[in-house]
Amino acid sequence: MTKLSIEPVTRVEGHGKVTLSFDDSGKLDKVNFHVVEVRGFEKFLEGRYIEDAPVFTPRICGICQVSHNLASARAVDNVFGVKIPKTADMLRNLMQQASNVHSHALHFGMLASPDLMFPMTDDALKRNVLGVAAENMDVVKDAISMRKIGQTIIQKVGGRAIHPVTAVVGGQSKPLTEEERDELLKMSENLVDTAERTLVVGKQLLDGLKEQNLLDLGYFESYHMGMVNNGAQDIYEGKIRVVNPEGKIEYEYEPSEYLNYMSEGVRPYSYLKFPYLTEKGPVDGVYRVNTLSRLNVCDKMPTPIAQKYYEEFVKTFGKPAHHPMLFHYARLIELISSAELIRKFLEDDAIVGTDIRVEPTDLVGEGVGCLEAPRGTLVHHFKTDDKGIITDANLVVATVQNNPAMDIGVQKVAEKYIKTPEDAKPHVLNHMEMVIRAYDPCLSCATHTIDGKERMLSMDVYKGGKLIKRL
Template identity: 85%
Template structure:
């Protein structure tokens, strides 16, 4: 038997690998995506005071930290049965949109663009950020500029650019001052224009994949899930909607009811769980669903902002609805980048954003004992679920992270690529192996976020030991 591996998968957050096994006759036998790190946030949150959860959970990740901060804060508000003031809600939403801009600009400009610009080259020294900069430095500069706007807003609203602290039980710990608002308005003056310019560059790059017969890399049909607010795409609040592979609405439910619809399974070769829709079964893609930007466009009826709506309509006209191609997550990501940029301007131009009423009174004795908070992280639907005792001490935690929900799709996607391009080990050319990474990167996975639990240990994780280029043994 021959085994090949892509280790590590690059230009993603966290640690993962892909293995390809061939039988004794040299035919492709098995392909799997492995996530090989373990983190224990669900476990060590037990015994902590519930109001500390929004401070601990952002430490899961340095990119998705705002989404973890807000999902926890919303859950904590539910535990104390408190409704936060309108301005506090606006500030949290502003922070969420800014984080979306920061993350999407980072992914497109630095992580995904080498795949889109150089999808067929075997030269790894060209297929990177410096190679992209040599072809289109303005695009890289635009990505950096948008990241600066996003991170500065998070710093002003959240108290820190990384791991914000201001979303507390009952609202926000501090208001946004007039001076800060004016500074952010000036800083974001060209944000919408820059986002639209980036969208048009990225749209052309994605469309060029058609000419290279790469648009259907990792293609399969599935359910899609995302938040909608009165039918509109929303990354901060709303109901969870699930559509089937034909676009029909299967479910729409309050996030607090998620456990009635989602079951988390395990496989022996990865520390990542494999969620599926409870009533739809599991295995061989049954019940598999996807989250993230393309899924959010597939489940919504419209975008919440006018310019993004124009591009959404063009997208649907071109690719249909629902669209299932993983490469279209890039295109959808840029439409959403534009939408968040428009919303940032809308929030900052609203005088309510500088109101000083940002925290509701909280009764520390009014503990309901359970709370669920949900937002759309840049990578998809994120659910934080806490249970406490009557003193408000956490005794049970479940974090349903976006990348976990896309784990079945990434696993299926790399198998699809291998089945199409690799019949024997000799077919595994560098650019073909990179096609498998392209599918993974299309989902913009955050593997550190996803490997959050201590549970059943996989039985088939392996490490090959070599000496002098010869395989000695497998552990």
């Protein structure tokens, strides 16, 4: 038996690989996507005060850290049974939209555009941000510009650009000042235009993929999941909606009911779990999350310019659209939507209000927080004892939910292009990576858990320079 591997899969967050196995006659036997890192945040959280969760969970990832922070904060609010004030809610939503801008701009400009510009080249030295800059410097400049705006908003609202700290039980610990609001308004005045310009470039590159018969890389049909708020796409709050492969609504439920609909399986070749819709089973119940799925489940976009592009997208590709390469297109529509919402929030005088926190008075003992991270539906679920100590933590992370889709996607590419080891040319192997990168996986997020049977890593807690606890 012959084995080939792509290790590591590049231009993704975290560590993964793809293996291709050929039988003794030289024919392709099987293909798998492996995630080869292990972490343990659910175990870290057990025994900690529930108020600590929004501080701990952003450390899962440095890219989607805001989403982890806010999902935990919402879960903690529910543990205490509090409803946060309007201004606090606006500040959190503003930070969520800024995180979406930073992440989507980073992905398109640095990680995805090399695939879209150079899909057929065997020269790996060209398929990177330097190659993109040589081809179209504006793509890189615009990505950096938008990311800077997103990160600056997070810093002003969250206290820090990485791992924000202001989302606390009952609301926010810090208001946004008039001076900060004015600075952000000035900085973001061209943000929507820049996002639109980026979408135009993305559409042109995807047209090029179609001309090269590469738009269907990794194509398969599945269920799709995402949050909606009165039918509109919403990455901050709402109900979870699932549509079937034909686009019919299969389920729509409150985030607190997620355990009634989702299950997880394991496979020996990956540390990532393989989620599925419980009622449909592990084979037929494969579903996808992330930008394309959010467009597939919603009835409309929440902002006018994004709505225009959404309608054009549906007219061109139908609904639901199943092509993994269209996650890029959907990502750029969302980039515009988040840019529009940032302007809307900053132009609202309520954003600089000072009523930003209510003190908790009760302890319910269990809470779920859910929102749409840049990479898909994210659920944080905590249980506590009567002292507010976490006894159980369950984190359902976006990339984990797309793990079956990425596994299927690389198999589809291999089945189409690779019959024998000689067919595995560099650009063909890159086509498998292109499918993975279309989902923009965050493998650090996805490997947030261990089963507790084996101590694979530890975390030391110090106070005053002294070790007080080892987790």
